[in-house]
Amino acid sequence: MSLLETTTTELGIFCIRLNRPDAKNAISKALLFELDEAVKVAYKEMPLVVLFLGSGGSFSAGADLKERESMDESEVVSFLNTINRVFLQIQNLPMPTLACIDGYAFGGGLELALACDLRYASLESVVGLTETKLGIIPGAGGTQRLTEIVGSSKAKELIFRANRISAETAMKMGIVNALFPKSEFEANCLEIAKEISTSAPMAVRAAKQSVNGFGKSIDSNSLDWERFCYEKTIKTEDRKEALLAFKEKRSPRFSGK
Numbered sequence: 001m002s003l004l005e006t007t008t009t010e011l012g013i014f015c016i017r018l019n020r021p022d023a024k025n026a027i028s029k030a031l032l033f034e035l036d037e038a039v040k041v042a043y044k045e046m047p048l049v050v051l052f053l054g055s056g057g058s059f060s061a062g063a064d065l066k067e068r069e070s071m072d073e074s075e076v077v078s079f080l081n082t083i084n085r086v087f088l089q090i091q092n093l094p095m096p097t098l099a100c101i102d103g104y105a106f107g108g109g110l111e112l113a114l115a116c117d118l119r120y121a122s123l124e125s126v127v128g129l130t131e132t133k134l135g136i137i138p139g140a141g142g143t144q145r146l147t148e149i150v151g152s153s154k155a156k157e158l159i160f161r162a163n164r165i166s167a168e169t170a171m172k173m174g175i176v177n178a179l180f181p182k183s184e185f186e187a188n189c190l191e192i193a194k195e196i197s198t199s200a201p202m203a204v205r206a207a208k209q210s211v212n213g214f215g216k217s218i219d220s221n222s223l224d225w226e227r228f229c230y231e232k233t234i235k236t237e238d239r240k241e242a243l244l245a246f247k248e249k250r251s252p253r254f255s256g257k
Contacts, residue, residue, distance in 0.1 A: 005055075018054045023061070029064075048201055058105075058109075065134070073235065096196050103122070107131055108140050112140070135241065142159070
């Protein structure tokens with residue numbers, strides 16, 4: 001079974017749906033590979049709008065920690081390089097991108113949403129960059145993109161405390177653009193995409209390029225800095241303890257080493 005489903009509507013809306021409901025759409029190496037391929041299709045076919053969705057009541061719970069436990073340090077770095085590249089490609093897609101968050105969006109799941117232009121959430125959704133509780137830091141652009149949206153002080157608080165915040169709080173902070181009832185959520189996201197698709201495509205793409213070019217500082221250099229900081233955590237005992245604690249379903253006992 002594919003870990004990702006893609007469909008294109010008659011209005012030129014390209015939908016990319018994460019399809020690991022049994023794992024809350026956790027981002028494994030295999031899912032990341034399929035996501036990379038889907039983004040390449042978007043670049044090739046140039047739809048009017050791209051939607052990112054989850055399945056089974058979650059957007060994405062983040063990295064697949066069961067898989068991560070089996071990776072050696074070089075594999076972690078390789079995964080980090082790939083996810084950064086793919087999310088940067090998503091950020092740089094010429095057409096508007098919408099993250100449709102229904103359920104959990106933690107860690108890399110929220111980082112995927114932050115790489116999109118617009119984010120919408122169902123009322124019951126919960127989001128957060130929770131990596132510091134796992135002995136690491138956001139490593140897929142989260143430190144950079146969240147800071148750009150909410151400012152450095154709020155970003156530090158959310159990341160330091162690994163806060164899981166409600167969709168309502170996320171909207172008040174500007175992390176999501178609007179909230180919709182779960183029963184109407186995807187229909188509302190599609191309606192927004194349809195509205196965007198009726199605008200002149202070249203004008204919309206030019207507007208995105210203009211806003212990104214002037215207002216955004218996130219590029220390969222800023223992501224390289226985040227990766228440099230992340231790699232400091234890879235060899236720590238705390239990271240290994242966090243993965244063991246996850247496996248044993250207990251709270252980690254961090255030593256600061």
